[in-house]
């Protein structure tokens with residue numbers, strides 16, 4: 322059931338139980354008048370978190386005195402109807418006085434990232450926006466918050482705030498959703514007359530022109546800016562506020578365009594002020610990867626750096642090694658490639674594998690991964706070898722394979738069920754790779770929940786608490802038939818995770834089939 326909540330007390334009391342149940346909460350902050358752009362964030366949030374809260378609040382403190390606060394489109398009823406099919410858990414739509422009661426006087430003061438572009442033209446805008454976002458974070462306490470690339474600078478400013486103020490939330494940024502003709506979806510588009518709507522096309526046309534030039538090999542940012550302005554100047558109905566290309570870290574004017582640089586425009590079109598942007602990168606790069614390029618870009622050191630190839634490759638590697646898709650919106654390198662890559666190198670004959678170990682290897686630091694560095698002797702590896710009764714990696718890979726319950730989404734101690742669900746798809750496929758699998762060793766509670774619920778298809782009610790199952794013996798076993806393995810019978814051993822909990826299981830070497 323979707324709740325419409327207007328008070329802080331009520332939303333907090335609803336979320337108290339949700340947090341107590343260990344569920345992950347997503348926040349999608351909006352100003353309402355929802356469209357497909359907002360809905361793409363909701364969709365992403367639903368995919369990644371257990372409970373989704375959409376806030377709808379036209380925040381007065383981010384509007385300047387001469388801006389369109391009073392005219393900003395509002396339509397709560399239609400918004401609620403749009404969200405209904407998404408099974409959002411709560412819509413939080415407070416009044417201005419609920420968020421800013423009499424006597425309110427404390428604000429966030431954003432820094433340099435907020436000083437250019439929108440910040441320069443709309444003094445106080447980011448001060449108001451970060452303040453309301455921080456208030457929402459404190460009220461909702463989300464694990465993840467969803468923002469759109471449409472407000473690229475806002476995403477960067479909020480990201481800085483999260484880092485600078487040590488906020489406990491991960492940000493997920495999604496690409497811009499556009500109308501069929503290319504105009505970025507925006508609540509303010511409803512304010513456009515038919516002629517202005519046509520004129521609004523010039524914004525995305527100027528961005529497309531920038532992209533065309535870059536794809537043709539142009540790297541001089543000034544030339545690109547000039548051409549963007551020409552495209553905009555050809556449309557008499559609009560008044561340009563800026564049209565520029567910036568580096569994606571500090572949003573300073575770029576001299577040379579490198580992959581991840583961002584072309585941005587803002588213009589007054591009739592009575593509406595519109596913004597749009599486009600991330601520049603090699604031809605054929607998907608919007609998600611472009612976003613990753615921009616969000617993970619390091620400050621540009623080498624002014625001669627050129628677009629094609631190189632930087633994308635570095636990024637790909639980064640994503641590949643990233644096991645915590647904190648900032649990864651739509652992870653592009655499929656996590657299923659994780660084990661396959663290692664198998665090619667280490668296992669010439671997959672028939673030899675008799676035992677699959679499902680654990681959480683080294684989610685915090687991928688450099689510690691067993692297959693990445695087989696001779697490593699960290700606490701996880703030595704305890705694992707002891708549990709299985711093998712001396713070293715060479716002996717290990719004769720019969721065993723180690724895979725992971727999680728490949729992305731989370732590295733914290735509280736793993737959302739959604740993350741386990743997402744990764745279980747890959748695990749299911751992986752287990753099929755080994756025709757002679759006789760045993761599976763499941764390490765720790767997360768892997769246990771995932772295995773029972775998502776591989777064996779058992780219900781939550783059927784699950785014994787992990788510690789109770791392991792009891793004093795410190796391990797448990799059962800024979801199961803696994804539907805996705807053609808109902809083959811496999812011996813499963815449940816053991817303590819070697820490093821996550823304080824308890825250890827005794828060696829199960831003699832019992833493995």
Ligand code: AMP
Pocket residue numbers: 350351352353357358359361362467468469470471472473495496497498499505506507508
């Ligand atoms: P707003 O309601 O305009 O404050 O937007 C709420 C959130 O939706 C922000 O994070 C925006 O960046 C995002 N958003 C707005 N328009 C779009 C769009 N066309 N595509 C993707 N995200 C969008």
